[in-house]
Amino acid sequence: MKLFTIVGARPQFIKAAAVSRVIAQDPEIEESIVHTGQHYDANMSDVFFTELGIPEPARNLGVSGGGHGEMTGQMLAGLERAMVEDKPDAVLIYGDTNSTLAGGLAAAKLHIPVIHVEAGLRSFNKRMPEEINRIVADHLSALLLCPTQAARNHLKAEGITAGVELVGDVMYDATLYAIEQSKQVSTILADLELEAGGYAVCTIHRAENTDDSERFARVLDFVEREAENQPIIFPVHPRTRKMMEKVGRSTLAGVRLIDPVGYFDLHRLLGGASLVLTDSGGLQKEAYFHSLPCITMRDETEWVETVEAGWNRLWLESDWKSPRHDIPDYGAGDAGARTIAATKAHFS
Ligand code: UD1
Ligand code: UDP
Numbered sequence: 001m002k003l004f005t006i007v008g009a010r011p012q013f014i015k016a017a018a019v020s021r022v023i024a025q026d027p028e029i030e031e032s033i034v035h036t037g038q039h040y041d042a043n044m045s046d047v048f049f050t051e052l053g054i055p056e057p058a059r060n061l062g063v064s065g066g067g068h069g070e071m072t073g074q075m076l077a078g079l080e081r082a083m084v085e086d087k088p089d090a091v092l093i094y095g096d097t098n099s100t101l102a103g104g105l106a107a108a109k110l111h112i113p114v115i116h117v118e119a120g121l122r123s124f125n126k127r128m129p130e131e132i133n134r135i136v137a138d139h140l141s142a143l144l145l146c147p148t149q150a151a152r153n154h155l156k157a158e159g160i161t162a163g164v165e166l167v168g169d170v171m172y173d174a175t176l177y178a179i180e181q182s183k184q185v186s187t188i189l190a191d192l193e194l195e196a197g198g199y200a201v202c203t204i205h206r207a208e209n210t211d212d213s214e215r216f217a218r219v220l221d222f223v224e225r226e227a228e229n230q231p232i233i234f235p236v237h238p239r240t241r242k243m244m245e246k247v248g249r250s251t252l253a254g255v256r257l258i259d260p261v262g263y264f265d266l267h268r269l270l271g272g273a274s275l276v277l278t279d280s281g282g283l284q285k286e287a288y289f290h291s292l293p294c295i296t297m298r299d300e301t302e303w304v305e306t307v308e309a310g311w312n313r314l315w316l317e318s319d320w321k322s323p324r325h326d327i328p329d330y331g332a333g334d335a336g337a338r339t340i341a342a343t344k345a346h347f348s
Pocket of ligand 2: 010011205259260262264280281286
């Protein structure tokens, strides 16, 4: 079976790595990775391929920046050409970025079955580009692999029941791998002279937080207020860096702003942290996997189990819920294997 894997943004490299490791052991599947080019800085792209041993992309379309239509349109044209030339049997797409949407749309129009990893997530906020991307991707997909029961329920509510499987969260597989590896290779705690337990980790990159200057100011104020309780280490996404410069807030009191870090360094940082502040989808769960409380700087979250279990709270809610308990949905670090097992069963 010839499988096309479409990636383009940082979280997709991490998710695809967990599945590619399983594919590499399977002689029946030939994987060809197509990088759309959406993320291109070395610390947003190459570092993940190198650290996580992701096979070299067969193609890089070099599409990045611009408006949503321009970016998605260019990806669509490039992906269609690649699919027509290489004739994959199925196309694997991840998450909810513009690369996900373009990959799903190009394949569906060519009648190539689409497999969506991280299907069924919903924020019910259609102002988020990700919500539009994931709804369309789900409705185009032949096989919908859900990370949580809530995701499966959302698909059912939209009338999608065929080809839906609960396989767990590939980010948990990725985290387990990174925790082990990071202990061997990451020197970030020593490099930044950090004491375990004495700092929080922050990331912000969502367009809904950065692109409106009033909202962005409230988010940065919130981070500075939290920094009064403990120092904050903040690896800054390029979108956020640009906006901080634009609004004249290139430094934040009590906050150490650093460039984006590799996946092993990120997990080493989490290993020594006491709190996570984020608007990232991935970080909310990684905080839970590290048994860290998380404040999500958003008005809603797709990862409702983390909130229900008391590990995560939305920034405008003041109280932590209790009691805390474990979340079975994410699986046992075998979501990559279950993804491939479901794929083979579906196409046999
Ligand atoms: C994208 C995804 C978002 C995901 C995030 C992960 C969409 C609509 N958004 O958001 O769902 O959570 O990735 O990080 O697909 N840039 C650089 N260097 C890079 C990458 C980006 O300078 O390596 C700049 C781009 O030029 C652009 C800005 O950052 O101006 C935003 O990049 P873009 O890919 O459009 O969106 P993200 O905010 O990264
Ligand atoms: N991440 C990283 N280095 C950083 C910041 C984030 O390796 O400097 C990882 C982080 O562990 C997270 C992943 O990037 O799981 C997800 O990316 P991002 O937050 O950009 O996207 P989202 O998950 O919100 O789509």
